[in-house]
Amino acid sequence: MKKTMALVVGMMMAASLAGCGAKNESKTVDDIKKAGKLVMATDAAWAPFEYIADTDTPVGSDIDLAQAIADQWGVELEIINTAFDTLPQYLDNGKADIVIAAMTITDERKEQMAFSDPYTVSTQYIIVNEADTSVKTIEDLAGKKVAVHLGTTGDFLVSDEIADGCLKDTGAEVVQYKNLTEGCLALQKGDVDAVMLDLLAAQNFCAVNDGLTCFEAKYADGSSTKEEYGIGVKKSNTELVKAINEAIKPMVENGSIDASIEKHKELASLLEQ
Known part of the structure; x- marks a missing residue:
């Protein structure tokens, strides 16, 4: 990487985040250049997209994307690694300029933050044990315990279907984990029956763990759960959104983001879980 990357590990509780000198003003690219750093919050x-490899410093295609933006603006990249469900608070209190964390653009999240144009697409996947042939569709999760990563679109999907959808009154149960790996390990131990998570994360986990299989989460009528990932910024930072869109547009068009995803997909599959 061309610039020095600094790592800030943040696992603070929501209350402490809200009370630590919040900065409510909008930030521009000029402000970031004056500070000399672009601060990215992720999980x-x-x-x-983002994971821990040989050191405590996160790596992944989202890190490459943030670094490319930082390089374009001539600043260093600083990373805050924290829990997924706390990420919007880092934008609100001014501790982070951007959030990149394989985050799906949804109407609910647009109430909390603004988003860049999509930089890649994904879909939800279901992981089950290879011996389990009972699950083929989302409706087949009826009566089962489904692990999800708290605050993710997988969590939203399963929770919504149980509350008022195809899994309502079926005995299905959503089990929320603060850590993605914990949810997958719960499946291996038999504490849950399935895991709902994003496509590439599911494929990576199955690639490095025996006895598991994954497939696209579709409804019985064949409809899918296609998603678009975006870069989150503070809701009022419309100028920063515009600058980010200008920065990522050529990378989307020339395929460099997709190439980075494929590179890290291969590298991550070699890691021991």
Whole structure:
């Protein structure tokens, strides 16, 4: 990497985040250049997008993307690695300029933050044990315990279907984990029956763990759960959104983001879980 990357590990509780000198003003690219750094908040548990490899410093295609933006603006990249469900608070209190964490653009999240144009697409996947042939569709999760990563679109999907959808009154149960790996390990131990998570994360986990299989989460009628990932910024930072869109547009068009995803997909599959 061309610039020095600094790592800030943040696992603070929501209350402490809100009370630590919040900065409510909008930030521009000029402000970031004056500070000399672009601060990115992420949750390094989503290989190949962000994960921990040989050191405590997160790596992954989302890190490459943030570094490319920082390089374009002539600043260093600083990373805050924290819990996924706390990420919007780092934008609100001014501790982070951007959030990149394999985050799906949704209407609910647009109420909390602004998003860049999509930089890649994904879909939800289901992981089950290879011996389990009972699950083929989302409706087949009826009566089963489904692990999800708290605050993710997998969590939203399963929770919504149980509350008022195809899994309502079926005995299905959502089990929320603060850590993606914990949810997958719960499946291996038999504490849950399935895991709902994003495509590449599911494929990576199955690639490095025997006895598991994964497949696209589709409904019985064949409809899918296609998603678009975006870069989150503070809701009022419309100028910063515009600058980010200008920065990532050529990378989307020339395929460099997709190439980085494929590179880290291969690298992450070699790691021991």
